[in-house]
Amino acid sequence: MMSYSILTVFDIVLISTLLWLAWKMLRSEDIFKAVVLFISFGLLMALAWVRMRAPDVALAEAALGAGLTGPLFLSALRRMERLHKDERRVDIDEERKSDRTLDTKQKEAL
Amino acid sequence: MITLDNLGILCIVMGLPFFLTGTVGLLRFPDIYTRLHALTKADNVGLGLIILGLSLQADNLFTVAKLILIWILVLIASSASCHLVARSAMQKNIHPWVK
Amino acid sequence: MISFDDPSWIVIPIILPLAAGLLCFLTRRWAFAFSLAASLGNLLASGILLKQLLSVGPLSYNVGNWKAPLGIALRIDGPAILMLLMTAVTGLGITLYARGYFSFRISGQKKIGRHERQERFFWPLWMTLWASLNGLFLSADLFNLYVTLELISIPAVALAALSGKPASQIAAFRYLLVSLLGSLSYLLGVVFIYRTYGVLDLALLGSKTASGAGIGAALALMSVGLLLKTALFPMHFWLPPAHANALAPVSAILSALVVKASFYLLFRLWFDVFASTITEPALNLLGTLGGVAIVWGALQAIRQQRLKLLVAYSTVSQLGYLFIAFPLAYLEKGADIWAAVIFMALAHSCAKSAMFMAAGTIFLHAGHDRINDLAGVRSYLPVTVFAYAIAGVNIMGLPPSGGFIAKWLLISSSLNSSQWWWGLIVMAGSLLASVYVFRVVSRFFVIPEGYHVPDRQPHSPLLEWPALVLALVALLLGLIAPYPLHILETGSSLFAMVSQKGLLL
Amino acid sequence: MSYLHISCALIILCSIAAGMIRILSGPTAADRMMAAQLFGTCGVAILLLLAKGMDTIVLLDIALVFALLAALATITFVRRAWHEQSGVPRR
Amino acid sequence: MITNMLYSLGGLLLFIMGLFALIACSHPLRKILAVNVMATGVFLILIATAYKQAGAGEIDPVPHAMVLTGIVVSVSVTALALILACRVQETSNRSLSQQRKNDFTGAGE
Amino acid sequence: MTARSTQNKRKRFDPVLLLVLLLIVFLTGLLVQVILATDYLGSGLGDDVARFQDLSGVESPVTAVLLNFRGYDTLLEVMVLLMAVVGVWSLTRAPFPKKPIEPGPIQLAVVRLLAPLMVLFSFYLVWQGSHLAGGAFQGGAVLGGACVLMLVSELPWLKNISSRFLRIGLLSGPLVFLGVAILCIVLQGTLLDYPQEWVGTLLLLIETACAVSIGLTLACLFAGGRPKDDLSGGRKR
Amino acid sequence: MQDNNRLSIHSHSHLGRCIFLRFLLFSAVWLVLTGSEAESWIIGFPAIGCAVFLSLKLSPSSHVSLSFVGICSFIPFFLRQSSLSGIDVMRRALSRRLAVNPGLVSYTTFLPEGAPRIFFVNTISLLPGTLSADLQSNTVTVHTIDKNIPIWANIQNLELRIAILWRVTPQKGKAL
Structure with a gap:
């Protein structure tokens, strides 16, 4: 009985932390903060799946939610911010170049 | 009566304060470097104690080995990421807090 | 060797494009060959399935030989086979047109790298999209339907963004968010269903459903999700930019097929599975939204200055007709109304794909699609202009087109059920449609004074003829009207029941 | 079910919740990121305790995943997402 | 059944929060985050449906399989959305900075 | 102006937002009621799964559902992943920086140590999937983590991985899965109806192939574009 | 080389x-x-x-030759030091007036490039009061939480033990 009540307290703390995190994540002005909160959100979700006795899902969440989406968001953030600074980008340059070279090739062929 | 199980419980309970103080340190320390101290050291010791306690309670040696593997991995990850963050902070000219 | 009456033919329309999609991604050289083979095979398989259906009635197939509550069932009946055939015919046309389109562009002089990229990724995306469309039409499992919905929306978004222009990418991003929202809403509905009954199979659910808070909310959530994806009136905001800014074959796919898929699922859920849960106010609400969509979409289409946007708004308007049938179905005791909906879907898919193809061809040759500057197109693209005009006949609903049959059925049943206002809206919609169709067609035919006919750029016949053939198919659909009706009646237990006794609600 | 292990896990969970304040208020980006890293270590501890408390040996594997992937986010952060030119030391 | 309820309600609140943020926020990344939160909420309700207390019988694995499928789908969609969002910025930035000749009002390149 | 600060300041009274808020509050109330009303007490499909567990070829019920009972879902879902990659590839090239930042010695050491361990662990998860928690998705995710770790370190040889190699890797899962599915039609007459004597082996094969392709998929999604040589080869013009 | x-x-x-x-x-x-x-x-x-x-x-080449005795003596040393470091942090975090007095120290190590040096740098972070903040060729920048503890001696001690572990002979003059 004792353990059940402890579990319920655990549930309540976990869920309220999750909700708080989600709220702060969606309302924060700073997008980077939101991403970091999302990473921790993934970690806590893994705990929630564990608590719901779904170890398969927890495993996937630990690897995907906590492990991989964080880097995904971080590098996307970087990619978006870099553009504001007008940094040179290899891929865009190359794309332009490929358009151009093919154009000239075509002209030569004609 | 001291059994392995009780000893394990003792270790686990001893580990808890380290986690709590790790968090306290994270909240109280003045700059990123000192906070890194709090993070890497306190938490790893806490985790180590918990792993020690659980190892004492474990059923077989494979579980113990797995627990130790986990600890080693966490040690590597936390010390390396701590170093990387500190280094990156140094390169970005974030000056340490001085008294 | 699989014989013609083997039940496994039902999976061919899914497996074949799927395999073709994989192979197209693997090798670039043979992409068109694989796609063409899959398109033809798909048509063949659909024909065989039709034959099976007509001889034995509705079929059901357990994937992996696991029976319904545990496994996933595929099912084929009248509406499903008609949608399958529609996709097969339209899809074949689009495949051929896309070949002509890309080879024309790549033979041009500008930005070959970009055009090669577009062609390279078009084929795998299109084939997989096709497979998932077929999967959606055939599936009889709520969660599997969710997966097919996702598998439709990801390639659809990627295709919408394929042109690489900022406008198309912004539209695609919005489209992605909307379709994600739709999928999640649908999934939440499925979760509520599972909470209540613990099953996912449509047939089992159909035998179990009764009204209740859970089911009502679940159906509402699923419907909102699907309506978002179908772009019914207030939720249509994403459709015109996404459809108008895509490449022409992609616009044809999105407008003719993709929106129909979620509509079909909605239709299925409302009248097949949860028929006992739906209420009259809900039907009237959808009918009203449909009516507003007809008028609003048509008015917007009239206002547009660009051909592709006009055609896209026309889609918004035409989708309204599909929903007008809902309140009529509730009162009208007869299968006519279902026939009207299916006819509308079939005719619109052929006509609209033809229209987008024609618009795309005109864009390629003229270099723009500003309607006011398109005078004289007739002189160098006669076939395309003809195709556009015939498709326009369909959109307006003049006899003998399939669109005419559908509208006629709608008006007659609205009069029979003494709900004349729906008929009025249908007629108003047709009038408005004739305005926007004639506005464009008349412009095509006018040759201003001193007009210099440009040199006819050489192009493959694939760029013009698929559109014409599809437009003619839509036109002829009205002449062979009894046949699809026959398929509907034999193919589906529901429709057979309805045509005998009327819908018992 | 061993309530001792679960209550220990609960205490660590509370310490995570408290650590969130640092994510919310941390002046530099690194502060926020390191607090998330703290969540990783604490998460491993909670998982290990729950593995014993709920008698589910699989949870050790989840803890192992946490430990293996813990550094990933931080490394990405250090290499890709940290832009501050000069830090704001708090005094 | 209190656990089931707690988690279901938590999931529902997450869904609602995500929905609100999706409509109210303008930044593309935040929209993507919101969709993720929504998806998590739905999954939480689904898993809570399957939950039974220890000893109260076997847990229904079908929702677990569904959620696994859903998580993987949502990660891949998230990645696509992120790249698309980046791409939107890149192309619009580029075209604005270069001031290309061809008009963007023309549809369907 | 960075993206972090471009977040528009929210207006004080936005009537549309207020309306949305009201609607959402209403929706919340409604759905909470529904949640409270639909407290499902049955066992769902759990009993059916338990009944046929022995025939499924694996001991873990979740894996049995994923790959056997509802294998068709998983087949389509693997395609979803692949389509995400095709979509990303169609959008852009992978943005490799011109001058990659040298990873420091410590980071290099971490990559050297952890990446092989992750690969090992991902295979372990695939193996584990047949009897406990784990499987292709989880294994693939950890494998993807290993790839991401290497990608982040910007190791120079990663830039030169050929597109063909990547495509074959990406397609291995879907192709094997689809191939087995079609083989099942030929052998048993039904899609995905695995022959009883081979079922365990076939599932392990499918899982391994899928794990590899999921790992590569996640890596490609992280890389954020197609490889350099994807469009340069191919058809001669 | x-x-x-x-x-x-x-x-x-x-x-x-x-x-x-x-x-x-x-x-x-x-x-x-x-x-x-x-x-x-x-x-x-x-x-x-x-x-x-x-x-x-x-990592194509790595020359690993650890000494068994070194390992045996290093593990207890490491465990003791890291628990001391935990207690140290605990004490500082809980003391009423924060007992921190941070500073930076540069240390030049004689340990060869590769595994020993990396191991050294990583272990510094787990020692009481020290944190490796940068590594430039053979110079480690150490951040300490308290300038008053004998950092120099601690690090030198650690360096020697790692040298024994990897069977490296200390080169005179380089360490100082």
Whole structure:
């Protein structure tokens, strides 16, 4: 009985932390903060799946939610911010170049 | 009566304060470097104690080995990421807090 | 060797494009060959399935030989086979047109790298999209339907963004968010269903459903999700930019097929599975939204200055007709109304794909699609202009087109059920449609004074003829009207029941 | 079910919740990121305790995943997402 | 059944929060985050449906399989959305900075 | 102006937002009621799964559902992943920086140590999937983590991985899965109806192939574009 | 440089030894993971093969020769030091007025490039009161939480122990 009540307290703390995190994540002005909160959100979700006795899902969440989406968001953030600074980008340059070279090739062929 | 199980419980309970103080340190320390101290050291010791306690309670040696593997991995990850963050902070000219 | 009456033919329309999609991604050289083979095979398989259906009635197939509550069932009946055939015919046309389109562009002089990229990724995306469309039409499992919905929306978004222009990418991003929202809403509905009954199979659910808070909310959530994806009136905001800014074959796919898929699922859920849960106010609400969509979409289409946007708004308007049938179905005791909906879907898919193809061809040759500057197109693209005009006949609903049959059925049943206002809206919609169709067609035919006919750029016949053939198919659909009706009646237990006794609600 | 292990896990969970304040208020980006890293270590501890408390040996594997992937986010952060030119030391 | 309820309600609140943020926020990344939160909420309700207390019988694995499928789908969609969002910025930035000749009002390149 | 600060300041009274808020509050109330009303007490499909567990070829019920009972879902879902990659590839090239930042010695050491361990662990998860928690998705995710770790370190040889190699890797899962599915039609007459004597082996094969392709998929999604040589080869013009 | 020479001279035997050692290491990890299931080696061998291949691809040469005695003496040292460091942080975090007085120290190590130096840098972070904040060739920048503790001696002690562990002879003059 004792353990059940402890579990319920655990549930309540976990869920309220999750909700708080989600709220702060969606309302924060700073997008980077939101991403970091999302990473921790993934970690806590893994705990929630564990608590719901779904170890398969927890495993996937630990690897995907906590492990991989964080880097995904971080590098996307970087990619978006870099553009504001007008940094040179290899891929865009190359794309332009490929358009151009093919154009000239075509002209030569004609 | 001291059994392995009780000893394990003792270790686990001893580990808890380290986690709590790790968090306290994270909240109280003045700059990123000192906070890194709090993070890497306190938490790893806490985790180590918990792993020690659980190892004492474990059923077989494979579980113990797995627990130790986990600890080693966490040690590597936390010390390396701590170093990387500190280094990156140094390169970005974030000056340490001085008294 | 699989014989013609083997039940496994039902999976061919899914497996074949799927395999073709994989192979197209693997090798670039043979992409068109694989796609063409899959398109033809798909048509063949659909024909065989039709034959099976007509001889034995509705079929059901357990994937992996696991029976319904545990496994996933595929099912084929009248509406499903008609949608399958529609996709097969339209899809074949689009495949051929896309070949002509890309080879024309790549033979041009500008930005070959970009055009090669577009062609390279078009084929795998299109084939997989096709497979998932077929999967959606055939599936009889709520969660599997969710997966097919996702598998439709990801390639659809990627295709919408394929042109690489900022406008198309912004539209695609919005489209992605909307379709994600739709999928999640649908999934939440499925979760509520599972909470209540613990099953996912449509047939089992159909035998179990009764009204209740859970089911009502679940159906509402699923419907909102699907309506978002179908772009019914207030939720249509994403459709015109996404459809108008895509490449022409992609616009044809999105407008003719993709929106129909979620509509079909909605239709299925409302009248097949949860028929006992739906209420009259809900039907009237959808009918009203449909009516507003007809008028609003048509008015917007009239206002547009660009051909592709006009055609896209026309889609918004035409989708309204599909929903007008809902309140009529509730009162009208007869299968006519279902026939009207299916006819509308079939005719619109052929006509609209033809229209987008024609618009795309005109864009390629003229270099723009500003309607006011398109005078004289007739002189160098006669076939395309003809195709556009015939498709326009369909959109307006003049006899003998399939669109005419559908509208006629709608008006007659609205009069029979003494709900004349729906008929009025249908007629108003047709009038408005004739305005926007004639506005464009008349412009095509006018040759201003001193007009210099440009040199006819050489192009493959694939760029013009698929559109014409599809437009003619839509036109002829009205002449062979009894046949699809026959398929509907034999193919589906529901429709057979309805045509005998009327819908018992 | 061993309530001792679960209550220990609960205490660590509370310490995570408290650590969130640092994510919310941390002046530099690194502060926020390191607090998330703290969540990783604490998460491993909670998982290990729950593995014993709920008698589910699989949870050790989840803890192992946490430990293996813990550094990933931080490394990405250090290499890709940290832009501050000069830090704001708090005094 | 209190656990089931707690988690279901938590999931529902997450869904609602995500929905609100999706409509109210303008930044593309935040929209993507919101969709993720929504998806998590739905999954939480689904898993809570399957939950039974220890000893109260076997847990229904079908929702677990569904959620696994859903998580993987949502990660891949998230990645696509992120790249698309980046791409939107890149192309619009580029075209604005270069001031290309061809008009963007023309549809369907 | 960075993206972090471009977040528009929210207006004080936005009537549309207020309306949305009201609607959402209403929706919340409604759905909470529904949640409270639909407290499902049955066992769902759990009993059916338990009944046929022995025939499924694996001991873990979740894996049995994923790959056997509802294998068709998983087949389509693997395609979803692949389509995400095709979509990303169609959008852009992978943005490799011109001058990659040298990873420091410590980071290099971490990559050297952890990446092989992750690969090992991902295979372990695939193996584990047949009897406990784990499987292709989880294994693939950890494998993807290993790839991401290497990608982040910007190791120079990663830039030169050929597109063909990547495509074959990406397609291995879907192709094997689809191939087995079609083989099942030929052998048993039904899609995905695995022959009883081979079922365990076939599932392990499918899982391994899928794990590899999921790992590569996640890596490609992280890389954020197609490889350099994807469009340069191919058809001669 | 020295490492490369050694590689070219004993290239074959060195590579073989390298593969063998890594194979053993990964096999041990696999054994720990799966327990005593014999069947698991069906997947285990290919998995270990992949891991060894990847590890060779990532770090082609590594010359590992640890001394057994060194390991035996290092583990207790490490455990003791890291628990001391935990207690140290605990004390500082809980003291009413924050007992911190941070500062930076540069330290030049004689440990050779590669594994020993990396190990050294990582271990500094787990010692009481020190944190390695930068590594430029052979100079480690150490951040300390309190300038009053004997950092220099601590680090030197650690360096010597690692030198014993890797059988490195300290080069005079370089350490100071």
